[in-house]
Amino acid sequence: MQRAMMDGISDLPISVQFDFATGIFSPYADISERRMSDLKEMFYDQSVVAAAMALDNPIIYEIRYHPFLTSVSDMGLGVTRIFPGKVGDEYHMTKGHFHEQPNQPEIYFCVRGEGYLLLETRVGEFEAVRWLPGTITHIPPQWAHRVVNTGADILVFVASYHLAAGHDYAPILAHGFAQIVVEQDGAPALIPNPRRI
Numbered sequence: 001m002q003r004a005m006m007d008g009i010s011d012l013p014i015s016v017q018f019d020f021a022t023g024i025f026s027p028y029a030d031i032s033e034r035r036m037s038d039l040k041e042m043f044y045d046q047s048v049v050a051a052a053m054a055l056d057n058p059i060i061y062e063i064r065y066h067p068f069l070t071s072v073s074d075m076g077l078g079v080t081r082i083f084p085g086k087v088g089d090e091y092h093m094t095k096g097h098f099h100e101q102p103n104q105p106e107i108y109f110c111v112r113g114e115g116y117l118l119l120e121t122r123v124g125e126f127e128a129v130r131w132l133p134g135t136i137t138h139i140p141p142q143w144a145h146r147v148v149n150t151g152a153d154i155l156v157f158v159a160s161y162h163l164a165a166g167h168d169y170a171p172i173l174a175h176g177f178a179q180i181v182v183e184q185d186g187a188p189a190l191i192p193n194p195r196r197i
């Protein structure tokens with residue numbers, strides 16, 4: 001078999017090294033920051049969002065990516081670090097998305113921190129999975145997914161998916177998930193999304 005190793009394509013095994021202390025692996029191909037301004041429609045308390053954007057537009061989370069392309073396959077590795085904090089009483093979280101392709105699942109692996117994985121279908125089925133270090137969740141095709149950090153520490157999770165899956169943010173931008181995660185009496189609580197009431 002002819003082994004390709006050009007244009008980012010390699011048919012040879014590749015390893016990267018993950019640091020459990022930091023939640024960072026290397027080498028990685030790309031990194032994305034998600035700041036308050038990138039999630040401004042996602043949090044329900046828009047007055048707090050506007051004030052935070054005007055002040056310092058804080059980083060909510062960051063993702064390091066590496067694509068593994070062979071001549072016949074495409075796997076993506078992503079490691080997300082959600083920094084602890086709240087917007088008003090709503091915990092920091094990822095934007096959340098459906099996959100563009102309706103036959104594409106994903107594996108999420110929580111390695112540090114605590115929180116929830118929110119899952120929802122386009123016809124309104126909803127699940128909130130309590131996440132602790134070591135929780136691994138298979139996200140079936142056609143379930144939107146969002147991770148919420150409810151702890152005082154950074155939440156780190158590893159994602160493995162096909163690059164061809166794509167991201168569809170539009171339904172989440174339009175109406176969010178069925179429930180949001182807020183602090184009530186000093187503890188995380190799931191409540192109905194005010195945007196849908």
Ligand SMILES: [Fe+2]
Pocket residue numbers: 097098099106145161
């Ligand atoms: Fe995904």
